[in-house]
Amino acid sequence: MKVISPVAIAGAGLISSIGRNSTECLSALEMGHAGIGEISWLDTAHRQKIPVAEVKYSNAQLGEMAGCGGAGAGGAGAGGAGAGGGDAGVVSRTALLSLIAAKEALDSAAIPGWAGLRTGFVSANTVGGMDRTENFFAGFLSDAQSGRLREVNQHECGYVTEWVADQLGIRHFQTTISTACSSSANAIGFAARLIRNGILDVAVAGGTDALTKFTLNGFNALMILDPEFCKPFDNDRKGLNLGEGAGYLVLVSEKVAATLPSAPLCMLSGYANANAAYHQTASSPDGRGSWLAMTTAIDRSGLSPADIDYINLHGTGTQNNDLAEGTAIRRLFDPAYPKMSSTKSFTGHTLGASGGIEAVFSVLAVQHGIVYPNLRFRTPMTELPFIPETRFLKDQPIRHVLSNSFGFGGNCSSLVFSKAQR
């Protein structure tokens, strides 16, 4: 296996149910405050029945935060018809979340003159502007001529990326990846390759997803939603809680890294993408896809499993996912297990955003030497010889963190983050 050269990470930003920026999220992680609760924004029949991890702000408030309260969207719509001239109320929540997190990432990187460099926006999502489409669609079903087109013109996943890139002023390169729950891990991996291949100097990479009736009902129909707060890696786990948010990293070339006043936050040292080729939705019991992604990512970073100090688990809380991931971890790490936890016990499963949000958590873990608790863990899984970490740990010697993202379609990706040597 070829070892790849690491790519420097100069900035990070996120928004989730536990906070509207990195600082707020970090504080919630330390206090053990989960963002899961009763539905308050999503207009669904499942209110008061299914708990979710919503970002605690209305679209209008998110628009204010994103700095586009009155600016509205423009330009990128189908047929040239943008969301245009309107208020933030018309912009997809997926896009608003994305803009807030991407701005934090870019601001924190503080790269002098980035607009003059070959800067790209590599963003993932799975729902696009479905939050608008599903409202439009009810009227459209009864009358195909009804409804405002600017509600549905944001439907495409790519529209969301394009609108945010336009707001950020990133014109050189932009793309959207959608591989279900591994989407934003693949966005970060792809961005690193664009930099390594000399195609970009700077890449803002990660993902976003808003809660929608579409996904809530989809997962509900699959019967993998926990009616209570999720319990990842617990023997009595009953499923996942859906969440929403966005998370981005700013990756820079060696040349750009050298111009920065401070050392990189950390390095992306490994990335692998594999497919379980087992089933459209289920993970294989032996976790072959998860194992392949983890072992390849570690190999590419030139490390061995013993070097990993913390695993940010995919850990959705479903019977099948956690068993597959756990079995793969046993195969790879037994008998010496690193600390590990699923931060989905705080943020819920944010689907296309999860790899991005958890990448930011992983970067913060390396940067600050911390390990996050796996909330609500009580009973070890009978099949596994290890348990997740349940406390927030400070002053840990964290050199390398493995972050897992596995999704529908067998898409399995892992990222390795390492302390910067500078």
Next chain:
Amino acid sequence: MNIYIRSTACISPQHTFDAGPKPVAPPPAAGPTVIPVEYTGTRLTCIEPEYKNLLDPKLIRRMSRIIKMGVAAATACLQEAGKQLPDAIVTGTAYGCIEDTVLFLTSLIERKEEMLQPATFIQSTHNTVGAQIALMLQCTGYNNTFVHRGFSFEHALLDAIMLLQEGEAANVLVGGLDEITDTSHALLTRFGLYRRSPVSNLALYTGRPKGTIAGEGAAFFLLTSRPERSDYARLEAVTSFYKPVDNAEVERQILSFLAANSIDRDSIDLIITGANGDYKGDAIYRHLESGIFNGKPLTPYKHLCGEYPTSAAFALWMAADRIRKGARRILIYNHYLSVHHSLFLLSAVQTP
């Protein structure tokens, strides 16, 4: 760039997948290779193959049209190359699986979010086609899906090219696909994308009309980093650019693309353009025809496949096919709704 198209397969509104009616005379070098099928309306629909000849009937029953078209084109592409298992699979699709998306959305509205079946939800994710190909082939390698509007296929290709250049893969199966459904056709018509009255696709470029015709398709390619005599073509370069401010910027992009690849304009036999019959959107092609493309043979392709965000995959199939039939170098220039512009350069394979 040392990237080769080992094999390709394309399901489209034309007889690109099955044999179709034979031309009465052999086509001239770089000339049309199939008799165009005529459609009258505002929407071209794919001519679908007998799937049971290619796929397991048990699988076919569960698949939506776009999944069947994608998986069948991928299968045929690999069969032509005599390859069982590619090292990686990358797909590009702007809209993903709209049919399943609309089915699930409709049922959640009609049933007021109660008693829903998950099957259409499961198959609505954008990576379904790439995942189904992996599942069918038992391919555990790299698997990625790009969903960036008019750049979806171009970026899938970019990913595949990087994998080959990095040495991560010796061959990559890459495809571009999108479907048009009654719902998406109705919506995009309201957006003003298509003609308001029926038109023959063979008369798409006459007059000064507004709007184009809808299309769809699934084209797959097996790309490799080492040439073989049987390869279709060498893929010399690919690039894309976003929202150029004026015609001059488009010209600059094209000229610098050719210069960066040390291409003399005289060496280009044919330029395939993305003209779609929308008079306003086609202005740039007319500008280039009387400008930097002056004196070059130009041919459009969207009268054959219709307009859709990943139609460049059809153009690439067409160019590869014509190179294999004798053309030496072909340039493709396409834009999607004047926002997403892309350039592809192909040439005949020189084997040692």
